[in-house]
Amino acid sequence: MPCALVAIVALMLAEVPDPLPGTRPLRQSGDLASAMVDGIDRFLLRKIDDSAGRRGAFWDRRLGDEQAFVAANEPNRLRLHKILGLRGGPIRTSGIPLDAMEVLSDTRNGPTIAEDATVRVVAVRWEAYRDVHGEGLMLIPKGDNRHLADVVAIPDSTQTPEALCGLEPGVAEESRFPLRLARSGCRVIVPVLVDRGATNEGIPHREHVYRSAFELGRHLIGYEANKVLSALMWLHADRDRDGDRRPIGVIGYGDGGMLALYTSAIQASARATCVSGYFGDRSRIWTEPVDRNVFGLLERFGDAEVAAMIAPRALIVEASRVPDVKVPPGGRAAPGSLAGQGGPTVRAEAKRADRMVAGLPGAGAIAVVGDGATPFGSREALGLFLKALRPELEVREATPLPPPVGALPDRDARASRALRELDRLNAEVLEESAGVREQFFKGVDASSLESFRRTIEPYRRTFEDDVIGRFDDVPLSPSPRSRKVFDEARYAGYEVMLDVFPDVFAYGILLVPKGIRPGERRPVVVCQHGLEGRPSDVADPRVNNPAYNQFAIRLAERGFITFSPQNPYIFHDRFRTLQRKANPLGKTLFSVIIPQHRQIVGWLKSLDFVDPTRIGFYGLSYGGKSAMRIPAAVPDYCLSICSADFNEWVWKNASTKSRYSYVWTGEYEIFEFDLGSTFNYAELAALIAPRPFMVERGHFDTVAPDEQVAFEYAKVRRLYAARLGIPDRTEIEFFVGPHTIHGVGTFRFLHRHLNWPEPRP
The missing domain is CATH 3.40.50.1820 (Alpha/Beta hydrolase fold, catalytic domain)
Known part of the structure; x- marks a missing residue:
């Protein structure tokens, strides 16, 4: 064999990733987060281009006379x-x-x-x-x-x-x-x-x-x-x-x-x-x-x-x-x-x-x-x-x-x-919105867990179909690809990519603790970053972002498998215009994120070292927004922890009096149509119930004041403790600190509800 050919073969072999067993090698280079945003952009633009051709299904062509045409439409x-x-x-x-x-x-x-x-x-x-x-x-x-x-x-x-x-x-x-x-x-x-x-x-x-x-x-x-x-x-x-x-x-x-x-x-x-x-x-x-x-x-x-x-x-x-x-x-x-x-x-x-x-x-x-x-x-x-x-x-x-x-x-x-006048009208509608949501939720029967599970399901469908927006596309085969990115003393880390829709993929970092015995199935915690974040902020030992405190790594060191996905809220206007493109279709950014997470959970459940019944979600900030929405639509997440985000969400978005309001900030994509009449955070928590749900709250977090957080959480507590009789499945931890992962009460919560022993002192 010529020397040049030997050198090429050796170089190719050296570049072959070390994949997770059961996956193909992940060879894609470059910034995967940027590629994700670009792919979703192409997907949404294609949906916009196709929208005119789909409208005919909504229109009745009874043209015999004006009255019949008007009535039919x-x-x-x-x-x-x-x-x-x-x-x-x-x-x-x-x-x-x-x-x-x-x-x-x-x-x-x-x-x-x-x-x-x-x-x-x-x-x-x-x-x-x-x-x-x-x-x-x-x-x-x-x-x-x-x-x-x-x-x-x-x-x-x-x-x-x-x-x-x-x-x-x-x-x-x-x-x-x-x-x-x-x-x-x-x-x-x-x-x-x-x-x-x-x-x-x-x-x-x-x-x-x-x-x-x-x-x-x-x-x-x-x-x-x-x-x-x-x-x-x-x-x-x-x-x-x-x-x-x-x-x-x-x-x-x-x-x-x-x-x-x-x-x-x-x-x-x-x-x-x-x-x-x-x-x-x-x-x-x-x-x-x-x-x-x-x-x-x-x-x-x-x-x-x-x-x-x-x-x-x-x-x-x-x-x-x-x-x-x-x-x-x-x-x-x-x-x-x-x-x-x-x-x-x-x-x-x-x-x-x-x-x-x-x-x-x-x-x-x-x-x-x-x-x-x-x-x-x-x-x-x-x-x-x-x-x-x-x-x-x-x-x-x-x-x-x-x-x-x-x-x-x-x-x-x-x-x-x-x-x-219009500002006052918005304030008046905001004040009325709690009563409108209460009336909207009249169909939920909390007299027993069985009745609750049955009657909450139509609300889950309404949430995804009418508020978040659901694409009817059949997901692709996930075709998992991976490569080992680091090998630490107590865990190994893999980048993983999964197909979702054409041009849309999910990707993140999987941390697998060492010492998993043959046939053993461990619980998983999906650890979600916040705005402009990346999986490396959460799960890379070489990165120490103080907001996250390497919480995916800390959990992996406690024996949990962790997966830290890339969510597409990154690159400022590039992702915010995704929301602009999705909205005229009756969709949102979460119309893509939720299918990504369905694919993630489905793949995690297929791993022979994962217990498919013990996959929890834990997110900070925009990841906390995700913790309210994704598990609400994806029942395969067996629990959810919302960190540094939970508050009276409709008030935060609609008030023009509060200094905490998004009305005054650059997050112009944050507003979701008609959430005020349907799902505030207490109602989203009801979609998560009766699964365990926890709030992690720093006293000095500027997302909202403690009073607003406690006000909204009181409704969640009433549902779990007074109406459903499961007070042990929900809690809130206040700690002296800012907008950050505290990782104390939440870690105990994960150990208890994912049935994994806490490490000895």
């Missing part, structure tokens, strides 16, 4: 209602009746802001939902300009009503569509949207409202849709009261176009709808500002499906330039930007909607104007909109109004009112 309307956070729709609580609006004035200024021979402008306010009001301008035709139609004209969130009407700079004359519509014989309401200014913490106002609302099953889109829907209800009631059947329309640009599309799909009062600067392909919704993130949208809805819900009423789409919005990465806010969609993309989506309703009596093709680069509010778009409202209406020019009669509305004070 009522589940879709209700689903859209829910994911937009519209709970109950516009509701009057007290005060001004529905058929009246406030016209605002004060001791210095009368009600009229500006007027000429054809149009009068006043500031108005109306009840929208609970104590939340809509506010903005009303343009009223006057003189010879007959009032022939009513319109709600919605600006983008970067625009004020005054700018859109030409009362202050910011919008070109040809784009002042509320004024043109008013001069054309329409009474026009122009509502204010929450703007894109930022809080002192650098969180945009719209994201600030979104964060709390999303956790509580509400949404900024739903809150603002309620304002528009209330205005439409007022217009409808007002025309009926006058006995004049004036047609009603809704039109909007940018965020206003989005609201026009959604509100017209939800409520059929608008005869004509015009959407500008919004309509198109939603598959890149994850790149837009996070206040547009809608959980589960792409499961059933692209813009075409929403547009189909408007048929057979008229819909005009203007492919115009989109607002210039960019939230850069590197701050506390979720990065995102708006990118224009060209005319071909917009027309393709409109044709998809046309095909959905082809054959529905009265349904015409969606009219599309513009090429994606033209200014909004074009004469062509407005002309089609007015003709659809009333054939005799013609577009007038937006000749400027005379200077205002008095002071314009204080835009800062008005924006502050809008923000405060």
Whole structure:
């Protein structure tokens, strides 16, 4: 054999890993955590690409008449209602009746802001939902300009009503569509949207409202849709009261176009709808500002499906330039930007909607104007909109109004009112959420362990299917690969990789104590790292991260087998955008993490030195979040320990008063839709029960104050001790220390409940 070939063979043999018996050699090099995040990214993008093709299963094509079509697809309307956070729709609580609006004035200024021979402008306010009001301008035709139609004209969130009407700079004359519509014989309401200014913490106002609302099953889109829907209800009631059947329309640009599309799909009062600067392909919704993130949208809805819900009423789409919005990465806010969609993309989506309703009596093709680069509010778009409202209406020019009669509305004070009202609404919903969850859990029977196990199962399915989100993919064969990475006196360490889904794998470090006898089966502790962590932080003897105190190693030295998985919450925005990509599919990061852990547990159970009935979970920080969610969905974990995370979780995510709240921090991915109505940490612990459950809590941990931790844990204690009669299966350990693994009471808990003797002193 030539010398060169001998050298190559010797090198190849030297590079062969020393695998765990029963596994193939793991040869993959590079950063496996980075490869994991990249693989999940490809998996989710593929799911987004496939989503449009899966929507047909949700849509009924009964097109005999409008009534049959609407009735057959009522589940879709209700689903859209829910994911937009519209709970109950516009509701009057007290005060001004529905058929009246406030016209605002004060001791210095009368009600009229500006007027000429054809149009009068006043500031108005109306009840929208609970104590939340809509506010903005009303343009009223006057003189010879007959009032022939009513319109709600919605600006983008970067625009004020005054700018859109030409009362202050910011919008070109040809784009002042509320004024043109008013001069054309329409009474026009122009509502204010929450703007894109930022809080002192650098969180945009719209994201600030979104964060709390999303956790509580509400949404900024739903809150603002309620304002528009209330205005439409007022217009409808007002025309009926006058006995004049004036047609009603809704039109909007940018965020206003989005609201026009959604509100017209939800409520059929608008005869004509015009959407500008919004309509198109939603598959890149994850790149837009996070206040547009809608959980589960792409499961059933692209813009075409929403547009189909408007048929057979008229819909005009203007492919115009989109607002210039960019939230850069590197701050506390979720990065995102708006990118224009060209005319071909917009027309393709409109044709998809046309095909959905082809054959529905009265349904015409969606009219599309513009090429994606033209200014909004074009004469062509407005002309089609007015003709659809009333054939005799013609577009007038937006000749400027005379200077205002008095002071314009204080835009800062008005924006502050809008923000405060929604902040108070979120706080009110947060306060009610405990009672909502209690009602939600009424179906659990804790009269016996058998009854509890039976009645808790539907909640486990709801948690994974509706809250976390479950992929229907059949897992791949795990095809375990491993390599020995260190050999210590008391244990050996192996890197292990398992296949889960195409492009998705699980990997971690397995520590196997030495001295396991033939035929002996040991308990396993899965030791989970926290945010930006790695298995080496937990299980590598060469790494000593003080937050973890090498707890996987310490447990291995006590005789436990340990496995320390890599969870994908690493690399900052790279993993946070995974959540952004998962959410429109009705999924979350844990929709991938849970299948990874199912594969891990299944593989561990197959090892001949593992007792399959004694596999426990112990996680710190984000690993503590994992300890609440993964064992709740994976019953093969026989116990769970939550360290440095357990608290009143919904409060921590939704409160805008507490300094502990995630509303103010950079973890923009942390919010889970509608957790407030379903599963706080006490309810997640109920999904773990009657298996043993423990909380490890440092007094100086800044996750939450002791009082909030104890408050939520008291509910867990009541379930285990008072209702189920198993007080020995749960405990909490407070210790004097920070956000760290303490490893005292928790180790005793593991020895006791995994039935493994403690080492002698």
